């Protein structure tokens with residue numbers, strides 16, 4: 738595959754999902770390259786991971802702009818410079834505004850560590866644990882102007898174990914989440930996807946041996 742899809746990744750923290758995408762991109766057959774990493778704050782480990790291998794980075798802090806919309810317009814402009822085919826929000830803790838959404842319609846995806854529509858926001862695993870659910874997981878979805886309301890591309894499930902803490906549950910979720918992100922983004926960039934109402938449909942199932950009928954779904958990793 739000669740033309741590789743250009744990925745821009747939005748982060749706010751350590752970037753383990755980013756690192757998983759970067760590793761997948763090392764294989765030319767995967768079909769993508771990470772061309773830009775943008776953080777909303779200083780000190781993100783994911784920015785250093787990207788810098789170490791020469792990937793372009795930027796930090797855009799809301800507090801550096803007089804208005805939230807100015808930040809959103811600056812984010813849209815910075816992303817546009819990179820000409821991404823897909824924008825991947827992976828632990829990005831800021832709601833995207835209308836300028837960014839309009840710049841990449843239907844081409845911004847977000848991975849969230851809960852089984853949406855349950856437990857949206859920034860405390861998914863803690864909220865799931867507090868509720869007492871027995872199954873948790875992660876959701877990859879198309880970003881829209883709501884909070885975690887976009888069409889779902891893929892979901893993966895993990896068990897909640899007796900004695901789990903937020904940390905142990907989060908790490909179990911993240912193992913499945915990273916695999917789901919890599920497999921689904923790969924399927925998207927190689928074979929595309931389509932939207933039909935509330936449904937987002939991959940043109941080819943992600944290559945996850947643990948999926949249900951080849952669909953990225955109930956791939957529950959064994960402890």
Ligand SMILES: Nc1nc2c(c(=O)[nH]1)N[C@@H](CN(C=O)c1ccc(C(=O)N[C@@H](CCC(=O)O)C(=O)O)cc1)CN2
Nearest residue numbers: 826829830831832833847849858881882883884885886
């Ligand atoms: N327009 C959208 N933008 C984003 C979405 C989305 O669904 N629509 N998803 C988020 C990621 N996310 C959950 O997956 C999420 C991130 C941040 C927040 C939030 O309330 N952020 C606050 C600030 C929080 C902080 O800085 O600690 C804010 O934006 O003011 C909710 C959900 C990515 N963007």
Ligand SMILES: NCC(=O)N[C@@H]1O[C@H](COP(=O)([O-])[O-])[C@@H](O)[C@H]1O
Nearest residue numbers: 750751752753754828848849850858
């Ligand atoms: N709703 C936003 C949110 O909570 N996102 C979550 O942040 C983590 C980032 O991990 P990483 O920095 O190791 O990739 C991920 O688990 C992702 O679901």
